[in-house]
Amino acid sequence: MPPPIATTIAKKLESGGSGQPVRKDKKNLIAPCFYYIKRYQRAWGAGGLLFVLAFLVILYITTSPIILDRYDHQRHTERAWISKPSTLQIQNLKLSWAMKDRTVELSIRGELSNVSDKASESQDLTIILLDNSDSQLHSWDHKIPPQLIPPKQHVDFYASAIAPPEEAVAAVVRISPSPTQ
Numbered sequence: 001m002p003p004p005i006a007t008t009i010a011k012k013l014e015s016g017g018s019g020q021p022v023r024k025d026k027k028n029l030i031a032p033c034f035y036y037i038k039r040y041q042r043a044w045g046a047g048g049l050l051f052v053l054a055f056l057v058i059l060y061i062t063t064s065p066i067i068l069d070r071y072d073h074q075r076h077t078e079r080a081w082i083s084k085p086s087t088l089q090i091q092n093l094k095l096s097w098a099m100k101d102r103t104v105e106l107s108i109r110g111e112l113s114n115v116s117d118k119a120s121e122s123q124d125l126t127i128i129l130l131d132n133s134d135s136q137l138h139s140w141d142h143k144i145p146p147q148l149i150p151p152k153q154h155v156d157f158y159a160s161a162i163a164p165p166e167e168a169v170a171a172v173v174r175i176s177p178s179p180t181q
Contacts, residue, residue: 087116088123090173091154106161108171112144113154122147124176127159129168137165141176 093110108127114120128139142159149155 086175087114087118087120088149088175089113089115090125090175093173095171103163106164106168106171108159108161108173109157110173111154111156112149112175114149114151117151119148119150122149122155125157125159126174126176127161128172128174129161129164130170130172131165131167132169134170137168 089112091111091113093108096107096109098105098107106129112122112125122144124144125142126139127142129137131137138161140161142157144155144157147155
């Protein structure tokens with residue numbers, strides 16, 4: 001451990017003729033003191049950094065549920081249990097473009113099928129038009145009349161768009177979530 005700064009200064013001072021302390025050599029007096037201060041600042045900086053890093057690693061290990069194998073699978077899959085499994089599927093989807101009265105018309109046909117063993121209520125559809133890079137250009141909701149679809153049966157649907165965006169090259173049809181889901 002270096003000598004305290006105050007004792008180093010006291011040893012380097014001499015009294016002059018008038019009784020006032022006079023420094024003999026300023027360079028020798030100041031340089032060693034700064035050397036000791038800088039050396040301990042550097043040591044504290046590296047040591048402090050290591051201490052903080054070790055503290056963060058220990059904190060992560062003690063609080064991470066995955067590392068301690070306390071991961072609560074039921075809590076993280078709770079939303080999947082709350083939502084009803086989908087019993088409806090879109091099948092046999094067909095897209096066609098046609099010219100009618102100098103305007104392009106996009107026709108979308110398909111089937112809303114009940115794939116479960118129980119009767120299911122029909123749901124509305126959302127139709128999304130996409131460009132070459134699969135970016136959404138336009139979307140709309142398509143209403144299907146409320147009806148009960150028997151098990152393993154389907155309901156045909158038809159939707160059209162007059163003068164869709166010129167960049168549209170594909171469409172995605174999704175089943176809109178019901179208010180109870």
